[in-house]
Amino acid sequence: MTLKFFNSLTRKQENFKPIKKEEVSIYTCGPTVYDFAHIGNFRAYVCADILKRYMKYSGLKVKHVMNITDVDDKTIKNSQAQNTPLSDYTEKYTKAFFEDLKKLNIDSADVFPKATETIPEMVNIIKTLMDKGIAYKGEDGSIYFSITKFKDYGKLANLNLEDLQEGASGRVKSDEYEKESAHDFALWKAYDESDGDIFWETDIGKGRPGWHIECSAMSMKYLGEQIDIHTGGIDLVFPHHQNEIAQSEAYTEKKFVNFWIHNEYLQVEGKKMSKSLGNFYTLRDLLEKGYSAKAIRYLLLSTHYRTQLNFTLDGIDAADAAVKKINEFISNISNIKGNVDFNEKVPKICEKAKKGFEKAMDKDLEISQALAAIFEMMKEINILASEKKISKDNKEDILKLMDMFDSVLGIIEKEDLNITDEIRTLVDEREKARAEKDWKKADEIRDKLAEKGITVVDTKEGPVCKKR
Numbered sequence: 466m467t468l469k470f471f472n473s474l475t476r477k478q479e480n481f482k483p484i485k486k487e488e489v490s491i492y493t494c495g496p497t498v499y500d501f502a503h504i505g506n507f508r509a510y511v512c513a514d515i516l517k518r519y520m521k522y523s524g525l526k527v528k529h530v531m532n533i534t535d536v537d538d539k540t541i542k543n544s545q546a547q548n549t550p551l552s553d554y555t556e557k558y559t560k561a562f563f564e565d566l567k568k569l570n571i572d573s574a575d576v577f578p579k580a581t582e583t584i585p586e587m588v589n590i591i592k593t594l595m596d597k598g599i600a601y602k603g604e605d606g607s608i609y610f611s612i613t614k615f616k617d618y619g620k621l622a623n624l625n626l627e628d629l630q631e632g633a634s635g636r637v638k639s640d641e642y643e644k645e646s647a648h649d650f651a652l653w654k655a656y657d658e659s660d661g662d663i664f665w666e667t668d669i670g671k672g673r674p675g676w677h678i679e680c681s682a683m684s685m686k687y688l689g690e691q692i693d694i695h696t697g698g699i700d701l702v703f704p705h706h707q708n709e710i711a712q713s714e715a716y717t718e719k720k721f722v723n724f725w726i727h728n729e730y731l732q733v734e735g736k737k738m739s740k741s742l743g744n745f746y747t748l749r750d751l752l753e754k755g756y757s758a759k760a761i762r763y764l765l766l767s768t769h770y771r772t773q774l775n776f777t778l779d780g781i782d783a784a785d786a787a788v789k790k791i792n793e794f795i796s797n798i799s800n801i802k803g804n805v806d807f808n809e810k811v812p813k814i815c816e817k818a819k820k821g822f823e824k825a826m827d828k829d830l831e832i833s834q835a836l837a838a839i840f841e842m843m844k845e846i847n848i849l850a851s852e853k854k855i856s857k858d859n860k861e862d863i864l865k866l867m868d869m870f871d872s873v874l875g876i877i878e879k880e881d882l883n884i885t886d887e888i889r890t891l892v893d894e895r896e897k898a899r900a901e902k903d904w905k906k907a908d909e910i911r912d913k914l915a916e917k918g919i920t921v922v923d924t925k926e927g928p929v930c931k932k933r
């Protein structure tokens with residue numbers, strides 16, 4: 466098995482080889498907790514989740530770190546506008562973020578470091594960069610990274626440093642800016658009145674960190690100086706990730722990240738998501754409209770991560786249908802009695818699906834082909850089920866495989882239906898009564914099952930038990 470990913474740094478697909486055989490290190494740029502995360506943010510987190518889950522499926526151990534940016538220009542501005550202490554303000558949105566992750570069934574990172582708890586590490590990096598003559602203090606006391614002192618500046622973002630040279634004498638203090646204004650950027654922002662009570666007294670002066678240094682410090686603190694994979698939305702390539710590389714590599718003199726994996730933009734109803742267009746959705750907005758979190762997850766994961774995703778409300782309905790189809794399949798198969806001989810066709814169908822799924826996922830997480838392999842298997846198994854040609858052992862094999870697939874997809878509803886022998890007998894009796902057109906008896910049995918919390922749904926493949 467060889468995993469291949471598209472590496473933004475080299476702009477090609479490469480075979481993945483972890484630095485440490487025993488554990489893959491992954492860093493994901495987490496949320497800036499100044500508001501509820503929107504659906505575009507969650508695309509990035511679902512993509513990272515699929516990547517991480519598939520690595521685990523492939524037998525790799527993973528250590529995943531996702532930071533929480535709880536101090537930056539935006540968090541300070543918003544908390545002041547609401548007259549709330551910064552920590553109370555960010556706590557609210559951090560909590561909301563964790564709730565949203567859970568709803569979307571995104572596996573927790575191993576560490577969720579907070580920027581405000583990593584200040585000494587940031588100061589240490591900045592001090593070293595100053596000692597090396599790569600960072601310098603401006604007139605206002607802020608400390609800047611000199612991009613001309615780092616020869617590979619611009620490599621990730623595909624910028625030509627020579628083109629930048631003429632403009633490079635300027636500097637930029639804000640955390641976000643366009644490629645055209647690539648300048649020396651702020652590592653440390655000297656205190657000014659507008660920061661209110663947000664500052665740290667440190668060896669490099671009174672102030673607060675720039676956004677970019679936060680991720681370098683948190684990545685190195687928890688994953689070491691060199692990591693396997695750094696993920697994030699494509700909107701973070703410049704300046705954020707470019708600056709992370711510059712700071713980290715100038716500091717360690719080692720390659721910071723082997724694989725940069727970026728997911729493409731998400732549009733809503735064919736347009737860039739914006740509050741003024743009324744197509745700006747948080748997860749909460751969509752759940753309030755009655756959409757299910759599993760369907761939203763499925764919609765976010767079912768488009769290849771390097772393809773732009775057009776997120777539409779109709780798309781959530783279609784995703785919901787797909788999720789239901791998979792869950793109904795599981796439920797149908799679980800309900801099979803299987804008092805027939807082992808069907809040799811089943812292992813062949815399962816093996817084909819497993820190979821198809823893995824071949825697609827190994828190749829830069831080609832999710833559409835992977836899902837197609839699963840749906841094809843479901844179709845073939847459903848035919849055998851309708852012909853009552855699935856044995857008890859066949860059934861177990863099918864369910865086990867679906868469970869494996871779901872360890873990556875995370876969309877199966879885990880209902881612990883406890884189908885006892887008594888329930889099984891009642892279902893059989895009801896089926897018999899129906900076959901004999903004894904509707905009264907069939908209804909009586911249905912009521913008995915209902916008392917036990919079981920609903921029977923009649924499908925092409927026979928009766929299926931569900932939780933009431």
Ligand SMILES: [Zn+2]
Nearest residue numbers: 494495680705
């Ligand atoms: Zn970051």
